[in-house]
Amino acid sequence: MLRLRRSVLAKLLSSPSVSPLHRLVSTTVSAPAVSPDPSSFVVEEYLVSTCGLTRRQTVKASPRISHLKSPANPDAVLAFLAGLGFSGADIAAVVARDPQFLCASVERTLSPVVAGLAGLGLSPSEITRLVSLAPDKFRRRSMVSKLQYYLPLFGSYENLFGALRHGSGLLTSDLERVVKPNVTFLRELGLAHCVIAKLCITFPWLLSFSSERVQAVMVCAQGLGVPRQSRMFRYAVHAVAFVGEQNVAAKLDYLKKTFGWSDSEVGVAVSKFPLLLTRSHHMLQSRSEFLISEVGFEPSYIAHRPIIVCFSLEGRLRPRYYVLKFLKENGLLKADPSYYLSFMVNETAFSKRYICPHKEAAPYLAEDYATACKGEVPARFIFA
Incomplete structure (x- = not known):
């Protein structure tokens, strides 16, 4: 054999x-x-x-x-x-x-x-x-002729393979009637060649969807106030495509109502972090209650720092808040802590700054923090 x-x-x-x-x-x-x-x-x-x-x-x-x-x-x-x-x-x-x-x-x-x-x-x-x-x-x-067109567009086979991992429809789309008109439209928007390539690696449907749909998504994404040449623009495109351009206005209204934002504040928040639009109503409501009612942030403060809305409530925001409140209640901090900065730093930096220095004064702090990250509330983190 x-x-x-x-x-x-x-x-x-x-x-x-x-x-x-x-x-x-x-x-x-x-x-x-x-x-x-x-x-x-x-x-x-x-x-x-x-x-x-x-x-x-x-x-x-x-x-x-x-x-x-x-x-x-x-x-x-x-x-x-x-x-x-x-x-x-x-x-x-x-x-x-x-x-x-x-x-x-x-x-x-x-x-x-x-x-x-x-x-x-x-x-x-x-x-x-x-x-x-x-x-x-x-x-x-026909794959050969398709790749012959796509290679100069994406700049390398590695970039092209990245796009194909997100969707292989590029290899069946009509070049003359669909792909090339979409590329022309993206160029007419003033997008640089490298920006088009980066967008289409992540969102290859920008080349294979109908021109009408692509134009609607791009126009709506521009309306969010994100500069087209910025790194954040790709997230604006993703957010609009995820929510549906016809639903963006309703999602903006929900954000305003939930966080108490004005029109200008919701505009600032979404332009800084367009992926806010992709979060569920339940998630947004829970973050609003925690950040405003518990931590005490002002709505305008959150609007200018919208990324914190998308952090895990149980795995990051609440446990870190508990640690800082515990340290403050027990007189272990020399000054009032910055909750925002404590939410932003990575896990190693947070532990190095807020847990390791207090091993003698608070020997159970690391254990309590780990417990809180699992969704439980240790007795020492229950404050009157």
Whole structure:
């Protein structure tokens, strides 16, 4: 069987239709097991015994390739993947994600695509990453022309792969009717090339959604008062897309009501931290009650420091507040503490400043703080 597997792989890789890249990468890779008897071919068993899928994966995958009556094409595809350097686990992941990959023609589709990608400068490892990211798109010969357009736009394959991790729809979107008009619109907004690339790495739908939707989201994001060239603009775009541009006004009204903000104050808060719009009503209400009613912050003070609204109430804000209040009640602080600064610093800095210096005077403080971070209130943190 091992001799058979190697002969199948060798035959595939020596075919004129396969690029030199395949032969170069694959000479030391063993192909997956090849089904010996076509007449006994059963899709479900092939997926398990040859492709390495679990029974649960097989139940989901088998209906999509139930028309297969022979292992000939799947065997060729598996040998092709092995030739690219895929391990058995890698191959199982590709087949589980896209069972129809087994139906692709090595000669007419997969090999020409690999040859085209190699011609664009992709290394063998980059090609295998691309197969793993978008196996269903890889079996389309149009992928090569799509990548030829996207590379200058994103600046590097690493950036392009980042965008594909967020959504592989880029590889099926119509370049002329959808993608290029969206790019033109983004440029007409005055966005620099690097800003467009960064936006589209995180939000590739900016290129693949309809022009009308993209324009509506971008116009609404601009209306939040975030400069287009700033790092925060991408968060404004995300917030609008998450909430829905038609719901932004209602969310702004809720923020005003919950925190007692004026129109100008809510504008300041959202422009400084647009992700406020993505937080649930319950979360915003609980932060308002804590920061205003317990800590004593003024609404305008919070509006200019909106990031604290998004910190964990039980895991960060409340435990740190308890620690500072305990230190203050027991006369262990020389001056009134800055609750805001204590909320902002990282865990190491907080412990170094407020817990470690008081090990002798308050030996249980670290333990009580850890307990509070778990959502419990130690007796020493209950104040009259």
